[in-house]
Amino acid sequence: MTTKTLFFSSSAFFSWFLLLTFFLQPTLHFNLEPRIGIIKKGNPGSYFGFSVASHVILSPSRSPESVILVGAPLDRRRPDTDEEGSLWKCSFTSSPNDCDQINNYGGIYGDQGESSGQWLGVAVHSQGPGKQVIVCAHRYVKKEFQHRWGNGRCFTLSQNLEHLATWDPCEGRDKKK
Incomplete structure (x- = not known):
């Protein structure tokens, strides 16, 4: 009876060892459809992707336009900012350099905020075909008098990627430590 218990324990240990070895392998990259890879390139060091x-952009006058929205949180959109981040619209083509930068965030620079280092494009989401898009900058800092508040900032874009609204997810929340 002790021999069977010892055998079961060693085989169970070996099974767990194989499972852990299999699941703890490092993953470098992946492609959901390896036969038809789409490679897009952004500025070096911008965290493009x-x-x-x-x-999908729907229009009554033309066929639906399928696009890839790509965030680049460390991209420089303007020369006077440092790693502001950006959102790119790329076509579903095999060309690696056919992406257009989205720059219409409606009055983003008129406030008291600090957009350098905000990481715009850290999160991007589409509600679906013909619906709105949201892109966020979780490190956006709002300045008031002598205070700086790390509120973060998100932009709602129309299906055509035009600015609709700007909102601060942490605005109005308690700022006490």
């Missing part, structure tokens, strides 16, 4: 969403 940090977040990705598929989106």
Whole structure:
């Protein structure tokens, strides 16, 4: 009876060892459809591809346009900012350089905030074909008098990727430590 228990314990240990070895392998990259890979390139060091969403732009006058929305949180959109981040719209083509930067965030610079280092594009999501898109910058800092509040900021875009609304997810919440 002790021999069977010992055998079961060693085989159970070996099974657990194989499972852990299998699941703890490092993953470098993946592609859901390896036969038809789509490769897009952004600015070096911009974290281009940090977040990705598929989106469909519907129009009554033309056929639906399927696009890939790509976040680049460390991208520089303007020369006077440092790693502001950006959102890119890319076509579903095999060309690696056919992406257009989305720059219409409606009055984002008129406030008292600090957009350098905000990581715009860290999160991007589409509600579906013909619906709205949201893109966020979780490190956006709002300045008031002598205070700085790490509120984060999100932008709602129309299905055509035009600015609809700007909102601060932490606005109005208790700022006490």
